[in-house]
Amino acid sequence: MVSEYDFWLLDLDGTLVDVEWSYTRDVFDRVGERIGREFTDMEADIIWSGLTGSRDRQLLEWGIDPVAFWEAFHDEEDPLVRAEQTYLHEDAEFVGELEEPVGLVTHCQEFLAEPVLAHVGIEDWFDTILCCTEQTGWKPDPTPVEQVMADLGVAKNGHKGVLAGDGANDVGAAWNAGLDAIHVERVGHDRRGRCVLGDYRVESFDELF
Incomplete structure (x- = not known):
């Protein structure tokens, strides 16, 4: 084909x-500390992999401001560490x-x-x-x-x-x-x-x- x-x-x-799961888990732990909201393994997986479609819509359903989340998320991601994993x-x-x-x-x-x-x-x-x-x-x-x-x-x-x-x-x-x-x-x-x-x-x- x-x-x-x-x-x-x-x-x-x-x-x-x-990316290795350990990297994903670590990022969500640090993001959670910044926004004052812990993420379960399932929630981290849903957002990382986009399992429910729109990530922003999913965040809103959980009562999380998408703008604040993504600002923290991108600040916590280390490009070189992510690349290595x-x-x-x-x-x-x-x-x-x-x-x-x-x-x-x-x-x-x-x-x-x-x-x-x-x-x-x-x-x-x-x-x-x-x-x-x-x-x-x-x-x-x-x-x-x-x-x-x-x-x-x-x-x-x-x-x-x-x-x-x-x-x-x-x-x-x-x-x-x-x-x-x-x-x-x-x-x-x-x-x-x-x-x-x-x-x-x-x-x-x-x-x-």
């Missing part, structure tokens, strides 16, 4: 790479062999994404990289996806593209931008508590070949 597409877009965290999923290595244009659309902030990509050695896999911000919009908004498509020089009509990610927001962004969607389920349906639909639903990219 790889040859079906004229270009590929991919998410980063949870799709191509993941990040690993590449072996089944994602096919991306480095793609001959078609490849773009990265990630919610991971630039100050974190750059050292992570360098540490796992995949920064040269992508023809363009976009780290979402309030200005670009956030998946499932198609705007950041369409911006990456413009950077790649692929029109919405006339080129068949696909976006692969590990969350419902990735699938939504793909469909909203008129692309096919691959959902790679890294955490399992039981842990997520729901099934995420996509044009392709896999537990490993190896299933695509």
